Amino acid sequence: MELSCAMGGNAAAPPGPGPPPATTATTTGGGAGLREGEEYESLPSGATLGTHMVAGAVAGIMEHAVMYPVDSVKTRMQSLQPDPKAQYRSVLEALRRMVLTEGFWRPLRGINVTVLGAGPAHALYFACYEKIKKSLSDVFQQGGNSHLANVVKQRLQMFNSPYTSVLGCVRTVRRTEGFGAFYRSYTTQLTMNVPFQAIHFITYELLQEHLNPQRLYNPGSHIVAGAVAGAAAAAATTPLDVCKTLLNTQENTALSSLNIRGHLSGMANAFGTVYRLGGLPAFFKGVRARVIYQMPSTAIAWSVYEFFKYFLTQHVLERKP
Numbered sequence: 108m109e110l111s112c113a114m115g116g117n118a119a120a121p122p123g124p125g126p127p128p129a130t131t132a133t134t135t136g137g138g139a140g141l142r143e144g145e146e147y148e149s150l151p152s153g154a155t156l157g158t159h160m161v162a163g164a165v166a167g168i169m170e171h172a173v174m175y176p177v178d179s180v181k182t183r184m185q186s187l188q189p190d191p192k193a194q195y196r197s198v199l200e201a202l203r204r205m206v207l208t209e210g211f212w213r214p215l216r217g218i219n220v221t222v223l224g225a226g227p228a229h230a231l232y233f234a235c236y237e238k239i240k241k242s243l244s245d246v247f248q249q250g251g252n253s254h255l256a257n258v259v260k261q262r263l264q265m266f267n268s269p270y271t272s273v274l275g276c277v278r279t280v281r282r283t284e285g286f287g288a289f290y291r292s293y294t295t296q297l298t299m300n301v302p303f304q305a306i307h308f309i310t311y312e313l314l315q316e317h318l319n320p321q322r323l324y325n326p327g328s329h330i331v332a333g334a335v336a337g338a339a340a341a342a343a344t345t346p347l348d349v350c351k352t353l354l355n356t357q358e359n360t361a362l363s364s365l366n367i368r369g370h371l372s373g374m375a376n377a378f379g380t381v382y383r384l385g386g387l388p389a390f391f392k393g394v395r396a397r398v399i400y401q402m403p404s405t406a407i408a409w410s411v412y413e414f415f416k417y418f419l420t421q422h423v424l425e426r427k428p
Contacts, residue, residue: 160230162415167229170408171221176202176214177400178221182264184393185352187361187384193266198396217263220273258289261355284357284370292354295374299347303340307405310336324417330406337405341397346390348397350377 171178180201183193192208195201205213259276262268270276280288314332319325341348353361354377357370361384371380381389 156234158419159234162412162419163234164226164230165415166408166412167225168222169411170404171225172218173407174400174404175218175221177396178260179205179214179216179264181393181396181400182261182352182356183266184396185349186266186356187349187353187358187381187389187392188364190266190360198399201396216268216271217260217273220259220263258292258355261352265356265358288357288370291357291370291372292351292377295347295351295354295377298374299344299351302347303344306343307336307340310339311409324413326410326414329409329413333409334402334406337401338398341401342394345394345397346381349381349390349392350374352393353377353381 177198180195180198183189183201184195184198186193195204202214258280259270259273262276262280263270263273270279311332314335315322315328318332319328354371354374362371362380365380365383367380371377385392
């Protein structure tokens with residue numbers, strides 16, 4: 108999940124002496140107006156912790172569930188030494204062949220663990236984010252990741268995966284590789300989040316300044332800015348994502364070709380292994396699938412979350428006397 112909340116909008120000026128100013132309304136994106144002093148960019152003070160969590164959870168689940176088949180393709184296209192039957196020229200070809208040869212539901216294998224991880228993770232992420240935004244508006248940290256879910260998801264997505272269920276995969280990995288296997292790509296994931304979020308957030312803010320300078324609720328601007336920002340961040344961080352996929356899947360064919368025994372661990376080892384297997388081009392395997400996945404995924408997350416912020420803000424305002 109790779110999204111943030113815009114931090115535009117100025118706080119209302121503190122009241123001065125004299126009579127209170129008249130209340131005015133600001134029209135936002137064709138919906139009902141917000142009263143002056145009630146910023147759309149931040150949920151109203153009356154919103155509960157549950158409100159933030161519901162908005163974040165829905166955005167995260169929608170983002171990951173809708174685009175999950177493309178994420179499955181991305182995992183396979185990042186394989187460093189794929190099976191001849193799993194070599195694809197495009198995302199559409201990969202989806203078509205997966206459905207025809209492995210069954211209609213094959214691209215969705217592992218979606219349940221992703222949804223289970225994305226909902227709570229995004230709920231906590233957005234709840235914490237909204238709480239600290241006013242005092243720490245310059246700090247941004249990636250949320251929405253469950254490392255256990257990432258490992259299980261990518262192992263279920265691989266071609267000829269021996270795992271057919273989430274629980275079966277979890278049990279087998281824990282028994283044969285230990286609990287640490289679920290955190291083998293932890294440092295790589297964290298390292299990837301820093302440049303991803305920097306590129307994503309800066310790009311989104313720059314586009315919002317041009318497309319939506321007044322920071323009103325404007326679904327079109329959220330979708331366009333989110334999609335472009337997600338694409339730029341995804342393309343730039345693909346090398347780290349390739350390394351993360353290798354650490355998560357422990358691709359046997361690739362590791363055996365280099366006589367690597369045991370399990371690969373550590374970001375430095377992953378970088379060295381990827382380079383030995385395919386040189387610099389190997390770091391960009393699956394870049395098209397990653398960008399195709401991230402563009403609509405980020406657009407969905409932004410639009411859903413911004414809608415919920417707007418909707419819930421309106422709901423609270425309507426209940427005020």
